[in-house]
Amino acid sequence: MSYLYVAFGGALGSVLRYFLSLVIPKAAGFPWPTFVANILGCLCIGIFSGMFLKCGTLSPNLKLFLVTGFCGGFTTFSTFANENLALLQSGKIGMFIAYALASFVLGVAACAAGLYLMGFNR
Template identity: 90%
Template sequence: MSYLCVALGGALGSVLRYFLSVVIPKSSGIAAGFPWPTFVVNVLGCLCIGIFSGLFLKCGSLSPNLKLFLVTGFCGGFTTFSTFANENLALLQSGKIGMFAVYALASFVLGVAACAAGLYLMGLNR
């Protein structure tokens, strides 16, 4: 049952990630080449995992399968570290050192902040 929960959550997260990559506009002008879809998805995924983690910390009686579905499956399928790493490499290879630095640093800082915000929204201050 646990594998099914992870698989279903992962499928849902992956489909939502793909949908957002289609509807979030690509950058143009001064921000041409900035990978907005992956950036937005990863920050949203950090917020979700903070909220879900907070939920399970507050409500210890929730099903372990629900945690596998939401945290391992959905968040794992929704966020994408491999795409993030590949986009950073592409920015470096194309000589966009400044954009690489902004993308990598902003992703890290906002990702951690979003995760903390999720815990805070659940009433937890760890």
């Protein structure tokens, strides 16, 4: 039964990520849709993790749905890696560095912000 929670959460996250790719343009060759999805996903996983730390009585199935399923389907490391490779192959070294560093730094900061919003300062 736990597979269904992951599957439904993943489906929801994947559809939302696809929606972002339709509404957020790739400006000047920068992969904004993936960038936004990954930063928002980091914020979400921080919030969800804080929620589960704070409320120990929440269902493990809800965690599977939100963290493993939704966040796993919404964020995408494989697309991130592929877009970085494309930037390198097209000679856009500066954009590659900016995208990789901004994704890492803002991703970690967003995850920390999510935990902070839930009352955790670790």
